[in-house]
Amino acid sequence: MKIGIMISDISNSLFRRPITELYPFERRETPESLRGMLHWNSENCTGCGLCAKDCPANAIDLIVLDKKAKRFVLSYHPDRCTFCAQCVHSCRQGCLEMSNEEWELASLDKDQFHVLYGVKEDVENILAGSPLPDVDRIE
Ligand code: SF4
Ligand code: SF4
Known part of the structure; x- marks a missing residue:
């Protein structure tokens, strides 16, 4: 590189605003198609698995x-999820969607990586380890 070009590059860099972003203090709007945290709406769930x-x-x-009373709990592990959205496409009832706003999922707390969706009472029973009536588990 010629010395003249080098000096010009250095002086340009000295006076130009850095192109790096000040994340997390400055944030861009996330694209609509970004796949973040999975959410489940049980309303239309048929339990097909x-x-x-x-x-x-x-x-x-x-x-x-x-199954008859449509009582299901969806157990989701964000730490295993590859955010491929296959589950969203597989669900014919439109129960699943991925948030484009909840994407900062790193945590030091392991409990954050297991989410139970469902009726509050059922979720609390599962968390408390209460014996559950004849339960099927689809994995
Ligand atoms: S199918 Fe893909 S997006 Fe859905 S939970 Fe599994 S890994 Fe995550
Ligand atoms: S694919 Fe949809 S309807 Fe079937 S169990 Fe999953 S959430 Fe429910």
Whole structure:
């Protein structure tokens, strides 16, 4: 490199604003298609278990408490999830979606990496380790 070009590059760099971003103090809007945390809406869930069966990372278990009464709990492991969205595509009822806002999922607390979705009482029973009636687990 010629010395003249080098000096010009150095002086340009000295007076130019850095192109790096001041994350986390400055944040860009996330693209709509970004795949973050998985969320489950139980309303239309039929308990078919396709989301769990099709998950290549074994990140979802469907706990079937009562299929007739549509009592299910969805157990999700964000630390295993590859954010491929296969479960979202597999669900014919549109129960699953990935948030484009919840994507900063790193944590020092291991409990953050196991999420139970479902009716509060069922989730609390599972967390408390209470014996559950004849439960099926679709993995
Ligand atoms: S996004 Fe992919 S890896 Fe994550 S739970 Fe769904 S199917 Fe599994
Ligand atoms: S694929 Fe959809 S309907 Fe089937 S168990 Fe999963 S969330 Fe429920």
